[in-house]
Amino acid sequence: MGRRITVLVLSLVVALAAACSSGPARRVSEPAASIQELAVQADGSWSISLRLQNYSSVPMRFDAIDLQVTVGGQAAGTLADAPALEIGPESADVVAVRMQPASGARMLLADTLAAGRGVDYALDGTISAAPADRGNARSYPVKRKSALSPAPGLAGVLR
Template identity: 30%
Template structure:
């Protein structure tokens, strides 16, 4: 009886060690916001989009696909592909060019006429495609965010 028990103990210990593999790190959706926006001479907007990794694991971000809504007007598509390795709880930026609607441009011009006291609300929503460091495949993460764009004093056609 004791011989069988002595043979079983190493098997149970080995199974216990196998179950103690590396812990999985928690993964959460990123935050996406506009860090800076420049109105180019051709009317396009060049956005500096900030992606904040809110996870306990580093992630390789590959694309965002969503919409930008300015001042509750009709939204425009916000889409970009890139390759950003963002460590846990860190952020990085990417450039996105888009063509705004005439109403969006008018809302921005009205806020700019107010000087540094003018601002325009915006919201972004969509999906960010990323591969967490512990996963084999990339997956989509939903993002939603809103904030304000205000003209930068002394730098024409630039908003933050």
């Protein structure tokens, strides 16, 4: 009888150890991007704080950003960068990217800021990312529409 109990207890311990060894599921989800802040520089260029969101259950390495920016319906240009940034699971981080906007978008944004109004924007393009422990990055499509409002007390800044 004592031997049976020992074998039963040992079997339960082995079964529990096997059940725990698989760990949490690895889920890789499409990342997202949004403009957190847009600041107009003295030379007319834009400094954009781009928020990168990792919805995956594993850390992701963000290798490249290639996004077409539209403000108020005007094509502004391409937001391109190679941040080489690692973002933890289900977290976000911000990367600063400068861009030289098209003249129509620059004028529209100047009018918007002078009037103290907000403006709609859209991002359309790709983000290249990969799990931090793997080498090959994959391109994920990004489509985002949102709006920016003037930041109180900060001239030339929209958030």
